Amino acid sequence: MVTSLRSFEQECSSAKDANYQVDRCIDEMTEAIDKHDVDKLCTMWESWNARVFHSLDAEGIKQAQNYEASAYRLFLVQCVQRKNIAKCNEFFRRMSSLTLNNPQWTDWFSFPYNHHAKDTEPFRKYFDKTWIEIYYVSLHNFLSTSLATVSPSVIGTIVEGIARDPLAGDHVDFDEDLIDDFAVIAQCSAPVKRGHSKPSLRNLLKSLTSSKKPSGSTD
Template structure:
């Protein structure tokens, strides 16, 4: 955390030194809406489970997951990339299940209208999910029942925590930070 703050200060110093005041203003604004939340696990989990999913911000959830895919892509840690892909699928399914539980099938229909083609390109496992907003009691359907259980939710939350802990506690540091450490 201290290293991140030091890097932020160095960026600010550089921008001020070069006279990039409008860039500095933009940088400060971006920091206030930091999508990575400074890589603080609890803040990221709160963002996912207490903001994006409950408030039906599918676009922001997808953007956050995309951010982490991009963050991990230069890494050669293939198991983490594979795990993120599985976690992404589960989090998106959680979004769909939550919308159904809140009787917001319109959000499910919107979600599939926006992301359905991409999801199907990745995996045919999504095919039966397109029917969920039209099922009378999806929580009783054998294909979906597990996703409506408290145990599945708890396992998803724990898996998310463990994944982000692994990513942030590993030696994955931002490339810009490595630049500052060697200067």
């Protein structure tokens, strides 16, 4: 009985630690986006791809690529909202191997100069707060599932490495065309408690909302 109880407690502790590490990963990503840190954001995804997602099946790798692309696009949206076009250009230089001659990125080269992007496809959903919330919850679940077979030491190395050295509003109607694979994954996944990452996500959404206000806005 005692042995079984200790085993159960160890499993619970491991589960909490793994969830905490995923929370930290999400926190680091939202911080990189909020601070317009191109190198940190790209390095994080390069690390995830090399150490975690490379072992997934074809469908899992495709999903990881979709999450990665959306993270970069949320980064571009943040930069445009704060009129930091230089960071957009830096991103396209940094990720030219991904974006050049890629049909999925063709429209995005003109995005920083499109004054009506918020109401234009394919950019519109990246301005929608509900979609953004779904994206982060879904990404959290996807990371948790992907990291299930990765040792805690590897997860810790990824998080600590990125943290130490990045170089190693208004209600919007949620149209049906905004509901994509992220929403499906979020609905099908088990509920996720993001206690450690809530402040960062809340700050990100707060910054998105505040950008709409005429006073104090950086738009």
